[in-house]
Amino acid sequence: MIWMKKLASRPIDTVDLLSLPVFVATMAWESRVLARRELRELGDLDSATNDELSDPTLPADPLVPLGYERRDTKASLTMLAGNVVVNLAVAGAVGAMSRFVFKRRIVNLHATTWSLPAAMVAWDFMYYWNHRWMHEIRLFWANHVTHHSSERYNLSTALRQPWSGYLMSWAFLPMPLLGIPAHHVAKAGQINLLYQYWIHTEAIDKLARPLEAVLNTPSHHRVHHGANPQYLDKNYGGILIVWDKLFGTFEPEVRRIKYGLTKNIRTYNPIRIGYHEFVDIARDVVRATGWRNKLGHVVRRPGWRPTTGPTADPAAMSAA
Template identity: 50%
Template sequence: MFDLIMHAIPVFAVCLFLEAVSFYFLPDDDERGYELRDVRTSLAMGVGNVVVNLGWKLVVLTAYAAAFAIAPLHLPADNPLTWVALFFADDLAYYWFHRTHHTIRVFWASHVVHHSSQYYNLSTALRQSWTPFTSMPFWLPLAFLGFSPWMILLQQAVSLVYQFFIHTERIDKLWGPVELVMNTPSHHRVHHGSNQRYLDKNYGGILIVWDRLFKTFEPEGERVRYGLTTNIDTFNPVRVATHEFAAIWRDVRTARTWKGRWGYIAKGPGWHPDAP
């Protein structure tokens, strides 16, 4: 099966190089630029994600195929309207996948990897989870709706390729109608911010309309502070990949009640039993 992500890697590499060079020739004091150790960590996380997905995608494909086999109808891949419907269905699935991975701690433990860098550049887009196993349920309904598994995987890849290019400070706000509809570098900078006003905002993939519809939109205003509310200050890929799972385990072990243990797993990041 055609793997769009693998074919896009050379393009990613060229764009990353050009962005890094641009900071050398056109420095900007308001932009963080690149830090070599940070880039190495992001690349390591990206490679690890690719390796994990070599096996995991077979599981995902099998699940999608099983759901598609029992779907009451199969939507024709040669109909352009099918692809239009898939585009919106995939983007909506991504919104809820992304939102729940910020608001349920055990999901956040997987997704926090992507937010762990205190820099924001194209290499940050490659900082991906080594535990992508919680994503499948959000796209499985699309197979039940009659979208072919290969179409779902292709559209997911299209979304990921698009999102690579919005991880940059080199592009300011775009033309008004584009900012109104599309997820842009400006909107996604907000999503990566640890500023109080930016927390849990702008979950969109390609479109920003879901955030506007579900009241999670925040425009870029004050200077974005990248990273986590409490940064882990490490460039060790293994620790980046696992630190939040370790923190959950510590909290669950020390919790005094089963309600507390469940809360540490299923409630939001930062929750504790004495929180208001």
Template identity: 50%
Template sequence: MPDFIFLDNPVAIHYAIPGFLLLLLLEIGVAVWQDRDWYETKDTLSSLSMGIGNAIIRLFTKTITIGAFFFLYQFRLFDLGHAWWVWVLCFFAEDLSYYAFHRGSHSIRYFWASHVVHHSSEKYNLSTALRQTWTGDLSGAWIFKAWMPLLGFHPIMIAIFGSLSLIYQFWIHTEAIDKFWRPIEWLFNTPSHHRVHHGSDVAYLDRNHGGVLIIWDRLFGTFTPEKEKPVYGLVSNIHTHNPLRIATHEWAAIGRDVWLAPDWRSRLGYLFGPPGWSHDGSRKTSEQLRQEEQQLKKTIKPGG
């Protein structure tokens, strides 16, 4: 492959940082000019701290992912090469893999422990896009894309589309943009769709997992349009701006639950069950909360 292709995810993201900061400052300026409450100083500083930590850690941990992909590539089923149509297929394959990873990060607590960091802000702005985990690569999230090098997609090709996906998703973390022309909203992940994803409203929980495209959510039944302004953050917010606690609070909670669990089945449930699962039913998963809300609506008589 040409030399310029050997840009792995952290390098590509680092090149994009000046653009991220410029857009961030622009959005802050618009918020001040229009007197919007998009930003809160301590929250923004926490998000930037998480982003800086993520960028530094990824310089080292991303080699684990790339190395794993190169190892798997040795056992590839097909030699796909680098023709234009392979690049097109790789884009769709990577975006589908991201959807699977993102959906899994909301339905498997082990992966949620890393991803929850990104949802911990009660604000929704471009700094929220930078609020990233410090443990994602270490937790083995790369397994959601492991099938791609085995099929025959070159690891660097996969990394390039992974970078482009992350760069694309930066700008959709904003309230400054309402909605686009309908065909765009139907095909692509947009600020409107992603605002839903960051909502803690029961109707919005675990919805709109797409990266660049929103078609996977439409195909697999996880799409919900934005109808009302979301309430951002977690179902139970952590109320801290301490980066270390933001990065580790869910891992600590898992440790406590596993330690106090009555049996091994419960321990596995706390590790790999959905967030909110509990052995005694004392907590609620997103699906249980949604079912309860739907049942409540059925019991309320019209006009009552």
């Protein structure tokens, strides 16, 4: 979830202000609920093999939460505060870009009873692709990795947001280009992102089957935050999970989830949480030989390595 990215294109409104006490109240509720349950230990899956994390032949694992940890929650809330400050700083530029595109729209739609629902579907569709691109292009992943950096999964994780969201500020421009009124674009984004807050929880197991079939749910989004091999780069949807089913990126929750990154950074330092992947990209670009390899470290998938040179994949070099 790209939480509060909406602040980069419109002023803070009453809904935003009311959401803050709601966040506090619901996190307090969730913490108490989880404290009364059997909890598993952080790192309990560190020694599990990829086969154990992914074995489809075993019965589905029961949901056993990890719960809260003070330093982890503090880090997530710090990232939220920084996210809001950065987005407010670039709000004028992003808003001007949106207005520029709307003036050059190729379709002249008007605000009607159906334009907000249409905007919500369009925003959710664009969110799917925006989210997917952030997992498939390393420069964009450097922005989004912040949200995946926690090894826990609770409502505070929803608020662990990046300080470089402006990198993706272009992703929803097709909506004003197609003539969707600006206020409906903003409202659709607000509703979508508020919806995604509640799905960051282990206090809720799977919902009724008809809801799981259509909507993004806590179960589906837990999968998205998993580092298990079969869960990587799955379940990108915002409100609707149908996009993942249409485009082949859906994965149900079966194995117990190892949250976080494939290589966790194990820090509560907000600067490192926000910028560690940018530093790693710069280091790889400097060390790589040849412009193709340098560019590959920026625009290829996260984890990509060239076959030769100082930053080459050891497996590829040994095979050669």
